[in-house]
Amino acid sequence: MGKLIRFLPLILVIALGVVLYRGLSLNPQDMPSALVGKTMPAFTLKTLNNSEKVVTQADLLGDIVLINVWATWCPTCKYEHPYLVDIAKDPKVKLYGLNYKDERAGAQQWLKNYEDPYVFSIFDEEGTLGLDLGVYGAPETFVIDHHGIIRKRFAGAIDTRVWRREFEPLIAQLIEEKKQGN
Amino acid sequence: MRLLSIFIVTLIFSLSANTALASPVDTYEFNDEVTKIRFQALSKELRCPKCQNQNLADSNSPIAADLRRELYELLQQGKADSEIVDFMVDRYGEFVLYRPRVSELTYVLWFGPAVLILLGVFVVIVVVRRKPVDKKTLALSAEQQEKLKNLTNDK
Numbered sequence: 001m002g003k004l005i006r007f008l009p010l011i012l013v014i015a016l017g018v019v020l021y022r023g024l025s026l027n028p029q030d031m032p033s034a035l036v037g038k039t040m041p042a043f044t045l046k047t048l049n050n051s052e053k054v055v056t057q058a059d060l061l062g063d064i065v066l067i068n069v070w071a072t073w074c075p076t077c078k079y080e081h082p083y084l085v086d087i088a089k090d091p092k093v094k095l096y097g098l099n100y101k102d103e104r105a106g107a108q109q110w111l112k113n114y115e116d117p118y119v120f121s122i123f124d125e126e127g128t129l130g131l132d133l134g135v136y137g138a139p140e141t142f143v144i145d146h147h148g149i150i151r152k153r154f155a156g157a158i159d160t161r162v163w164r165r166e167f168e169p170l171i172a173q174l175i176e177e178k179k180q181g182n
Numbered sequence: 183m184r185l186l187s188i189f190i191v192t193l194i195f196s197l198s199a200n201t202a203l204a205s206p207v208d209t210y211e212f213n214d215e216v217t218k219i220r221f222q223a224l225s226k227e228l229r230c231p232k233c234q235n236q237n238l239a240d241s242n243s244p245i246a247a248d249l250r251r252e253l254y255e256l257l258q259q260g261k262a263d264s265e266i267v268d269f270m271v272d273r274y275g276e277f278v279l280y281r282p283r284v285s286e287l288t289y290v291l292w293f294g295p296a297v298l299i300l301l302g303v304f305v306v307i308v309v310v311r312r313k314p315v316d317k318k319t320l321a322l323s324a325e326q327q328e329k330l331k332n333l334t335n336d337k
Contacts, residue, residue, distance in 0.1 A: 028234055034275035101244070127248055134273040136231040136245040 033153035034134055040148045041132035048099045048107055048121035055122060057148065063094045064174045065144040066167075068118070068158075069130065071102040072110050074138040080157040081114050087163065088117035092171060097121030100130045100138050143167065145174050208247075210254050217257050224257075224266060225250055227281065231274045 035041075040057045047053045060067070068084060070077040088095045097118035099107045104123060111121070124130055133142065134153070143152040151174065154166055212218040225239040230246040238246050238253065249270070256266045270278045282288045322330065 031231075031275060031277055034271065034273060131248065131252060132273060134231075134275070136274070 031155075033150070035142075035150045036153060038150055040144055040150060041129065043122070043124075043129045043132065045122050045124055045129060048097070048104065048111070048123040051104070051123070053120075055120065060094075060096060060144060061148050062146055064092065064146060064171060064178070066093050066095045067098050067133075067142040067144065068095060069098045069100045069133075069135050069138050069140040069142075070121075071100045071138045072106045073102065076157045077139045078114075080139055080159065081117070083157075083159050083163065084117040085115050087158070092175060094119055098129060098133075098135075099123050100135060101125065101127045141167075143170055143174075146178050208250055208254075210250075212257075220263060221254060221257055224253055224263065227279070228253070228267075228270055229278045229280050231278060237280065 040060060042057050044054060044056050047055055066087070070081075084095065087093065095118055097120070099121045102123075102125065104125070107121070107123075111118075122129065127135070133140075137155065139155075139157055141154045141158060142150055143154075145151050152166075152170055154162070156162070158167070210221065212221065222239065226237050228238045228249070230236050230238055230241040230243060230249070232243045232245045233241050236246070238249050240246075252269075253266065256269060261269070267279070276282055276287075282291060284292050
């Protein structure tokens with residue numbers, strides 16, 4: 001017992017070292033969203049392509065929905081764009097855009113140039129919906145289930161690897177939930 | 183002497199100019215002094231979600247500017263400090279608070295140091311109050327005395 005106590009400080013230091021070492025490899029940008037598990041915030045905004053057409057949160061209900069926050073000022077959005085075009089072909093999900101703090105003409109041109117993967121893009125010039133969603137940059141992608149509950153928030157670019165690792169399992173789970181009717 | 187005072191004045195001006203450049207300048211007008219102080223206090227208390235080691239007052243990033251504007255508008259609407267903090271936490275999570283709330287998740291953070299100090303005090307008390315080892319037990323038994331005698335005689 002006496003001998004064990006002598007080693008206690010060493011053991012404590014090693015334990016502390018292990019904890020701190022683990023901390024080195026954690027990504028501080030990797031934050032859980034405060035909104036996961038909450039309902040999609042209410043909004044009334046126009047679409048990007050039609051400044052007359054008003055859309056609200058009700059327009060997103062019923063399907064498994066992806067909301068992709070994008071802008072023309074965001075270089076990473078350009079990187080992920082081809083992957084989004086691919087994802088849009090997947091009938092399991094509906095992909096909507098949230099054009100965040102952008103200019104209408106430039107954003108419309110972007111969709112003409114690079115193909116429009118979105119069912120429609122919500123035009124959020126002031127970033128009000130972005131604020132309610134806790135968006136702090138672009139790109140970000142939210143997964144909303146068929147009840148309108150936010151199930152995931154992903155900050156950063158989507159590519160094939162990220163899609164397989166981060167999104168596919170959740171979407172499979174959501175399809176299962178929808179089938180079971182809860 | 184005159185040269186020196188000019189030098190000092192220039193120095194002071196250049197210093198103040200530097201600090202003005204270093205942190206963002208907003209031109210918010212406040213109706214009263216209290217609101218202004220509350221704005222300053224809250225923007226120091228809230229953390230910028232993008233540039234994680236800066237508060238809203240320090241950061242130049244667009245999101246920090248947006249959140250300062252939101253903070254200003256919430257203050258103008260007459261919201262209480264706690265309501266404003268709740269507003270930010272609802273959207274950006276506990277992360278935006280530089281002083282985290284007391285909850286199950288932060289018990290270790292809040293009470294850990296106090297517990298460690300108490301533990302240290304306890305250890306010190308135990309060590310100090312431990313009775314000195316009895317001299318009698320240190321003395322050799324008759325058998326051992328005999329053995330020692332034999333050993334020393336061997337020489």
